[in-house]
Amino acid sequence: MKALLLTLLLILPALGEEVRIRRDPAQSRVVVRDGVIFCPLQSLSQELGTDLRAAGEGYCVGDFVAPVPAFKVSVNGKLLDLQEEGGEPIVNAEEFCKALGGRVTQPERGVLGLYPPLAKAGPVNRNDPASFFISQSRSSSNPTGSIDNSNCGPASLAMAARAFGKWPLEIAENDYPSMMTWIRRAMGHKTDEMQGTNTPWLTKAADKLGLPNQLFLKFDELPGHLARGQLVVIAGYMKDLNMPGDSHAMLVVGQRGDDFLVNDPGLFYKLPASPIHSADLKRFFVCGIAVGPPEGPKRSVPPL
Numbered sequence: 206m207k208a209l210l211l212t213l214l215l216i217l218p219a220l221g222e223e224v225r226i227r228r229d230p231a232q233s234r235v236v237v238r239d240g241v242i243f244c245p246l247q248s249l250s251q252e253l254g255t256d257l258r259a260a261g262e263g264y265c266v267g268d269f270v271a272p273v274p275a276f277k278v279s280v281n282g283k284l285l286d287l288q289e290e291g292g293e294p295i296v297n298a299e300e301f302c303k304a305l306g307g308r309v310t311q312p313e314r315g316v317l318g319l320y321p322p323l324a325k326a327g328p329v330n331r332n333d334p335a336s337f338f339i340s341q342s343r344s345s346s347n348p349t350g351s352i353d354n355s356n357c358g359p360a361s362l363a364m365a366a367r368a369f370g371k372w373p374l375e376i377a378e379n380d381y382p383s384m385m386t387w388i389r390r391a392m393g394h395k396t397d398e399m400q401g402t403n404t405p406w407l408t409k410a411a412d413k414l415g416l417p418n419q420l421f422l423k424f425d426e427l428p429g430h431l432a433r434g435q436l437v438v439i440a441g442y443m444k445d446l447n448m449p450g451d452s453h454a455m456l457v458v459g460q461r462g463d464d465f466l467v468n469d470p471g472l473f474y475k476l477p478a479s480p481i482h483s484a485d486l487k488r489f490f491v492c493g494i495a496v497g498p499p500e501g502p503k504r505s506v507p508p509l
Contacts, residue, residue, distance in 0.1 A: 222235050222237050222242055222315050222316075222317070223235065223315060223316045223317070224242060224244060224298055224316075224317050224319060225312075225316060225317070225318050225319065226252050226253065226319050226320075226321070227318075227319075227320060227375045227376075228375050231244070231249070231252055231319070232248065232252060233245055233248040233249045233252055234248070236290050236295055238288070241297055241299075242297070242298045242299065242317050243288060243290070243295040243296060243297055243298060244295060244296065244298045244301075245290070245293050245294070245295050245296075246264065246278060246287060246293070246294045246295060246296045246301075247293070247294075249296065249298060249301060250266065253301075253302065253305060253307070253319065253321040254321060255267075255305060255321075257278075260272060260273040260279065261273045261274070262274060262275035263275055263276065263277040263278055263279065263287070264277075264278040264279070264287075264294070265278065265279040265280075266278065266279065266280045266281065266305070267279075267280060267281040267282070276288070276289075276294070278294075278296060278301075280301065280304035280305060281304060281305070281306070283304045285297065285300055285301060285304060298317060298319060299317060299319075302319040302320070302321060305321055305322060306321075306322045307319060307320050307321040307322050308320040308374065310374075320374055320375065329367055329368060329370070331368050331369070331434075334458040334459070334466065334468050334477040334478040335477040335478070337364050337365075337367040337368040337468075338364065338468050338477040339360050339363050339364050339367065339381050339468075339470060340360065340470050340471075340472055341354055341355075341356040341357050341359075341360035341385070341470040341471060342354055342356075342471075342472075344472065347381045347382070349380070349381070349382055350381060350382050351382065351398065353399070354385075354398040354399060355398060355399055355400055355401045355402065356385045356389070356398050356402075356470070357453050357454040357455070357470050357471050358388075358392075358401075358402040358403075358404050358407055358438065358440070358454040359384075359385040359386075359388035359389055359392075359402060359407075359410075360381075360385055360454075360470035361407075361438040361454045361455060361456040361468075361470055362388055362407050362410055362411060362414075362438060362496065363381060363384045363385060363388060364436070364456050364468055364470070365411075365416065365436045365438065365456060365496040365497060366384070366414050366416060368436060368497070369416060369436075369496070369497045369498075371414040371415055371416050372384070372414075373387055373414070385398070386398070387410075388407070388410045389402060391409055391410035391413045391414075392406040392407060392409050392410050393406055393409060394406070401451075401452060404438070404440040404454055404491075404492060404494070405420055405492060405494070407438060407494055408420055408494060411494070411496055416496050416497060417496070417497060417498050417499070418494055418495065418496050419494065419495045420492065420493070420494050421492070421493050421494075421495065422492050422493075424486075424487045424490040424493075426493070426495075427439070427457065427465070427490075427493060428460060430493075430495035430499075431457065431459060431460050431465075433499035434497065434498070434499065435495045435496060435497045435498075435499055436456055436457065436458055436495075436496050436497055437456070437457040437493050437494065437495050437496065438454055438455070438456055438457075438493065438494045438496060439454065439455055439456075439457055439486070439489070439490055439491075439492070439493045439494075440452060440453070440454045440491050440492055440493075441453065441488075441489035441490050441491045442489065442491070443473065443489075445485075445488040445489045446473075446481070446485055446488070446489050448473055450471070450473070452491075453471055453473070454470075455467045455468065455469045455470065455471070455474075456468045456469075456470070457486075457493075458477075458478055459478065461480065463482055463483050463484075464480035464481060464482055464483065465480070465481050465483060465486050466478040466479065466480055466481075467479055467481055467486075
């Protein structure tokens with residue numbers, strides 16, 4: 206009996222091996238050899254979004270290198286060994302993903318998480334609010350967004366996360382709808398995106414992103430947070446700005462004279478760094494969340 210149990214223990218981990226690409230189970234077949242996970246080269250290449258080509262007797266990905274020897278694949282100039290299973294080439298899944306420039310994790314026993322290189326959004330400059338502007342609904346700054354939603358809070362935090370370089374590993378940098386869903390879930394909301402969110406709960410999502418944050422209830426604290434280089438999510442009621450709508454959240458990105466500058470995900474103020482007079486924003490203000498590492502006194506006015 207002991208020998209049988211030992212045999213089962215040795216077998217079971219192999220039976221439970223799984224490959225996930227970002228968060229989803231891979232469709233590629235898994236082959237385990239000597240504790241190493243292999244997948245068919247062609248199907249894994251497709252799932253990881255690479256362009257696999259025949260090159261001599263082998264294969265290549267990336268810059269063309271010829272000839273490639275048999276049972277080899279060239280990945281961005283690096284030669285990896287191939288094995289064979291059922292008449293098709295298989296590749297070490299971890300080595301292949303890393304050679305592509307991706308990352309690999311082991312979130313739990315028997316699971317290999319592959320994170321291929323993400324599609325890149327445009328470059329971000331903390332002092333250029335346009336470079337991290339994201340609308341909550343579909344627009345040129347969020348082309349895959351839904352037509353209508355209540356994601357003003359999540360979109361405001363997503364802008365701050367983009368500005369400070371804090372983004373979940375499993376979400377592509379330009380997948381803003383998925384980022385807003387991630388933030389809603391991190392806040393503790395289980396409702397769909399047509400339901401509003403509780404702005405103070407954004408602190409939970411900021412914590413999970415590794416973003417320093419501070420909830421405050423006094424409008425007079427806003428300039429100090431901006432002067433220390435932080436961005437500030439503020440919430441209030443649109444009627445207090447003489448605009449239609451109910452509660453709303455925006456990201457304050459700076460201050461110029463008597464105006465505060467906002468990135469408004471709801472596009473009531475359509476341009477990045479739109480000015481709102483301090484007296485008007487004070488009427489609107491209910492609460493704020495300062496986000497990002499305080500850097501000491503600094504210029505709080507983004508350049509034009």
